[in-house]
Amino acid sequence: MPDIKKSVGIGGDNLVHDVALVQAMLKVIKNPKGVAYLASNYDGSYGNDTKNAIIAFQTDNKLIAADPAPAPAKGGAPAKTAVPAAVPAKTAPPPPPVAGLDTKGLVTTDGQTIKQLNAKLTAPYDTMRIIEGMKTVYIAGDAADATTSRHAITTHPQIDATFRTNVASLVRLMFERHGIVLWLTPTGSRRTFADQAAEVNTKAGPGESNHNFGRAVDIGFKHFRWVQGDGSIKKDADWLNTLEKAKAAQANAFWDTRDAIALNELGLFRLQFERVHLQAHNDATVSMVKSLATLLTAVGTMKWEAAYKTDLGLGKAIYNVGTAKTIWAGTATVTKAMAAAVLSSKDGKAVAEKDVKENDLKDLQVALKKEFETADANWTKWTGVGP
Amino acid sequence: MYFARAVAAILCFTGSVCSFAQADEKAIVLGSFPVSAAPHPAFELVVAECQADQCPIEIRLQGRSEPAPGLRLDWSAPSKTIEPGEQNVTGVGALLSPEKIRSWTIGGNEKGIAVAAKPLLVAKKVPALLVTQTAGFEHVKRRHYLIVANAGRLQLAWRGVERQGPHFLGASVVNGPNGAEVIVTDVFANPDTARPDTVNVRKLQWTKGAAREIRLRAPIPATVLGPFASAADARAARTGATCLAGYLVLPAGRVGQPRGFVLAAPASTAGAARQALKDVQSCAPSVQGRAAFLRPPA
Numbered sequence: 008m009p010d011i012k013k014s015v016g017i018g019g020d021n022l023v024h025d026v027a028l029v030q031a032m033l034k035v036i037k038n039p040k041g042v043a044y045l046a047s048n049y050d051g052s053y054g055n056d057t058k059n060a061i062i063a064f065q066t067d068n069k070l071i072a073a074d075p076a077p078a079p080a081k082g083g084a085p086a087k088t089a090v091p092a093a094v095p096a097k098t099a100p101p102p103p104p105v106a107g108l109d110t111k112g113l114v115t116t117d118g119q120t121i122k123q124l125n126a127k128l129t130a131p132y133d134t135m136r137i138i139e140g141m142k143t144v145y146i147a148g149d150a151a152d153a154t155t156s157r158h159a160i161t162t163h164p165q166i167d168a169t170f171r172t173n174v175a176s177l178v179r180l181m182f183e184r185h186g187i188v189l190w191l192t193p194t195g196s197r198r199t200f201a202d203q204a205a206e207v208n209t210k211a212g213p214g215e216s217n218h219n220f221g222r223a224v225d226i227g228f229k230h231f232r233w234v235q236g237d238g239s240i241k242k243d244a245d246w247l248n249t250l251e252k253a254k255a256a257q258a259n260a261f262w263d264t265r266d267a268i269a270l271n272e273l274g275l276f277r278l279q280f281e282r283v284h285l286q287a288h289n290d291a292t293v294s295m296v297k298s299l300a301t302l303l304t305a306v307g308t309m310k311w312e313a314a315y316k317t318d319l320g321l322g323k324a325i326y327n328v329g330t331a332k333t334i335w336a337g338t339a340t341v342t343k344a345m346a347a348a349v350l351s352s353k354d355g356k357a358v359a360e361k362d363v364k365e366n367d368l369k370d371l372q373v374a375l376k377k378e379f380e381t382a383d384a385n386w387t388k389w390t391g392v393g394p
Numbered sequence: 395m396y397f398a399r400a401v402a403a404i405l406c407f408t409g410s411v412c413s414f415a416q417a418d419e420k421a422i423v424l425g426s427f428p429v430s431a432a433p434h435p436a437f438e439l440v441v442a443e444c445q446a447d448q449c450p451i452e453i454r455l456q457g458r459s460e461p462a463p464g465l466r467l468d469w470s471a472p473s474k475t476i477e478p479g480e481q482n483v484t485g486v487g488a489l490l491s492p493e494k495i496r497s498w499t500i501g502g503n504e505k506g507i508a509v510a511a512k513p514l515l516v517a518k519k520v521p522a523l524l525v526t527q528t529a530g531f532e533h534v535k536r537r538h539y540l541i542v543a544n545a546g547r548l549q550l551a552w553r554g555v556e557r558q559g560p561h562f563l564g565a566s567v568v569n570g571p572n573g574a575e576v577i578v579t580d581v582f583a584n585p586d587t588a589r590p591d592t593v594n595v596r597k598l599q600w601t602k603g604a605a606r607e608i609r610l611r612a613p614i615p616a617t618v619l620g621p622f623a624s625a626a627d628a629r630a631a632r633t634g635a636t637c638l639a640g641y642l643v644l645p646a647g648r649v650g651q652p653r654g655f656v657l658a659a660p661a662s663t664a665g666a667a668r669q670a671l672k673d674v675q676s677c678a679p680s681v682q683g684r685a686a687f688l689r690p691p692a
Contacts, residue, residue: 192559193585205632207639208560208583210503210531217532227559246559258558281533282558295504295531314503336636394504 008125009135010116015053016061017112024137027051029114031144032124033060034238035132038067048236051142061120062112070119072105135234136186138264143250143257146232146240147186153178156190156229165197167221167387170287173273174224177285180268188229189265192245192283195225200383204335212331214299214382220389223286228261246283293391299331299382301392306385307378317375319345321352328375339375341368349374422474424498426456427513429521434543437523439511440464441500447472451500451509453523453541453548465548467509468537469527471501488564489577490617490661490670504531514567514574516542516600522551524567524576538565540576540598540605552598552605554578560585568662570597577614578607579660581642590625590655591642594691613687615661617670620682621646621654628655635678649686657681660688 013020015029030049038044044060065071109118128135134147160166160175178189197220198206200213209216217223227245235241235253243249251258262282269275275285296313303311309320315334316325329340343360346367350358421440428436436456441449442464449471452464480494497510508528516522522542529535538554556563564579576598584591595614596607619641622628628643641657649656661667667685674683 193587194560204636205639208534208562210534215531223532244559246557246561248557248559248561251557255555278530278532280530280535284533286532290505290531 008133009128011114011121012116012139014116015057015114017058017110019113021053023051023142024139026053026057027142028135028137028144029061029124030057031135031234031238032128033057033064036064036124036127038063043238049144049234049238050236058112061114064124065109065111065120068123070109070123071111072108131232131240134186138185138260141257141260143254144234145187146234148182148188148230150182152188152190152229153182156188159191163196165221166224167287170222173275174226174285176273177226177265177269177275180272181265184268185264187231189226190229190245192225192227195227195283197221197386200335200379204332211295213335214302214379215295215331217286217295219383220386222288222389223284225283226285227283288391292393294394296331297394298389298392302382302385302389303378306388307381309378311378317378319349319371321348324348331379334375335379337372337376339372341371341375343368346371422476424476424478424509425496425511427511427523429513429515434521437511437513437521437541437543439498439509439525441471441474441476442466444474449474449500451507451527453525455543455546455548465541465550467525467527467539469507469529471507472505473501475502475506476500488579489566489568490659490666491566491663492666492669493662512567514576516540516551516574516576516598516605520544520600524565526565536563538563538578544603551600552607566662577610583642587626587629588624590644592691593642593644593660595660595688609690611690613689615664615667616649616686616688617659617661617667617674618649618656618684618686619658619674620656621651622656623654625655628657631681632657635681637674637677638681648689648691650689658688
């Protein structure tokens with residue numbers, strides 16, 4: 008049920024979120040003529056339109072004492088009791104209400120006006136909510152969706168156990184506090200190295216993403232619906248793109264609300280530029296390329312250094328073999344000198360570069376990719392290494 | 395004084411990694427971008443003095459003898475480590491083009507900001523610079539800026555902000571019938587494998603001293619692969635070859651075919667589309683393709 012925290016109206020506190028919520032209610036509730044009480048779009052700013060809408064609603068629903076009948080104008084009909092066209096937004100506190108009635112132009116947290124406003128809302132507007140400090144009203148999510156989302160995370164076999172516990176807690180707390188359902192986006196959980204190679208929205212090659220090791224999720228807004236200024240409902244994407252286009256600061260505020268829980272209470276970390284992503288550690292403390300080199304060395308047959316050099320398993324010289332993307336694609340940088348060194352070691356006798364064949368180079372590229380495949384299979388052994 | 399700073403600036407030449415740990419007090423000029431046929435000072439792409447771990451990236455006008463404020467881009471770099479390079483594609487949906495654009499990565503591979511720039515004339519005697527910033531490692535985001543020089547002052551004429559999630563915003567300079575044009579491609583890479591991606595193409599129109607986006611109604615060149623019976627089939631083909639990663643899954647109607655889906659990449663010219671097709675045929679020979687034209691969405 009839509010709920011205000013403090014009073015709205017003449018002499019009220021008029022906090023932006025309360026004003027926006029009352030305005031949104033007055034925008035979707037129609038008067039006996041079928042017209043919205045609030046003439047303008049709702050925006051969280053208290054002014055004459057809002058005041059007039061409140062008084063009109065109170066008058067129509069007999070929530071305030073009727074104004075004393077004004078003296079008839081000379082030679083004419085009595086003046087209408089309608090709301091004045093322009094009333095100063097801030098006035099002195101109104102007189103005490105008549106017992107059982109509300110104060111004219113004021114919506115209090117426990118008064119009849121807020122109760123009547125709620126009573127007149129129909130689904131799905133009857134679950135309208137707003138977050139403190141914001142001015143965008145939204146429709147509460149479905150509890151079943153929240154439960155399903157949480158279950159999917161807590162039972163996800165490819166998200167690090169500690170991390171997924173925190174992410175599931177985030178889903179629970181976000182729904183409990185704000186009625187917002189978060190969920191893993193379709194490509195938002197663990198990615199294999201092959202998945203990573205197919206990603207186009209990243210600079211991270213295979214093995215260079217937190218997603219490759221179950222330490223990151225893309226967790227967006229499930230079936231999120233917000234109320235536009237004119238009272239219509241907009242269903243948004245997981246990334247709040249429609250709201251972002253209309254009111255970027257408000258979209259950011261929803262992400263900030265998520266992150267207030269995720270970062271401050273659960274110790275998760277966000278990225279600077281992409282909001283949907285959360286991860287288990289602070290980027291400033293971990294180098295993904297150094298961490299991958301460490302994993303490659305730990306589980307493979309070669310010694311590796313970051314970005315990317317390897318001893319080819321020979322324990323001697325270190326060779327630059329290219330990027331994670333090229334190594335995974337089977338196009339690692341390999342030379343005849345490298346192949347000759349490998350062949351010499353394998354055969355136990357010196358092999359000259361001139362004797363190296365194209366297939367030998369290809370075999371070396373395959374061997375290097377094999378190291379990455381081994382790291383992929385051992386993704387749970389990844390540990391973050393500092394930059 | 396700007397002039398003094400400019401004199402002290404260090405030119406970072408393409409081809410090597412430049413580290414300026416000793417020069418934090420000074421601005422670094424990454425590159426100069428004269429606009430041909432325009433009697434105007436060249437634009438300069440500059441890394442300004444760092445404040446703590448924030449090194450602002452600015453556009454300035456070359457050779458100004460009096461203080462003139464640079465135009466600061468949204469994203470600052472975390473350090474002045476600079477790696478020059480070239481790029482010929484600035485993201486999914488950016489127009490395929492054989493032209494390589496000068497770019498620099500500032501602040502390191504994982505935490506750095508890449509910036510690329512290309513000069514143009516947006517109207518007769520109105521020089522401009524199209525600048526693209528690319529940020530992020532795990533997830534990449536882009537911002538584009540069209541900056542014009544107007545009576546010796548810089549003016550931000552347009553800013554393109556890539557949205558959150560799997561959205562891509564490309565901005566490319568192409569030769570249009572009336573001179574250089576900026577084409578903006580807005581892509582949603584649908585994570586739902588059963589449904590197609592979307593791409594909307596607009597161009598920046600320069601009128602009355604301002605740039606505004608208008609929908610491009612004319613078809614644009616594209617490399618087209620397929621058709622495929624379903625969007626999922628198209629995605630499977632795309633996954634099968636690394637060189638197809640940047641191709642979009644679109645309804646075949648966008649390229650004039652009656653049914654099904656295609657993989658498509660918009661291009662700057664028909665020649666660029668044909669060249670891209672040759673590249674695909676060498677890396678994914680089993681995929682049928684052609685150079686065609688991409689229509690606006692219905």
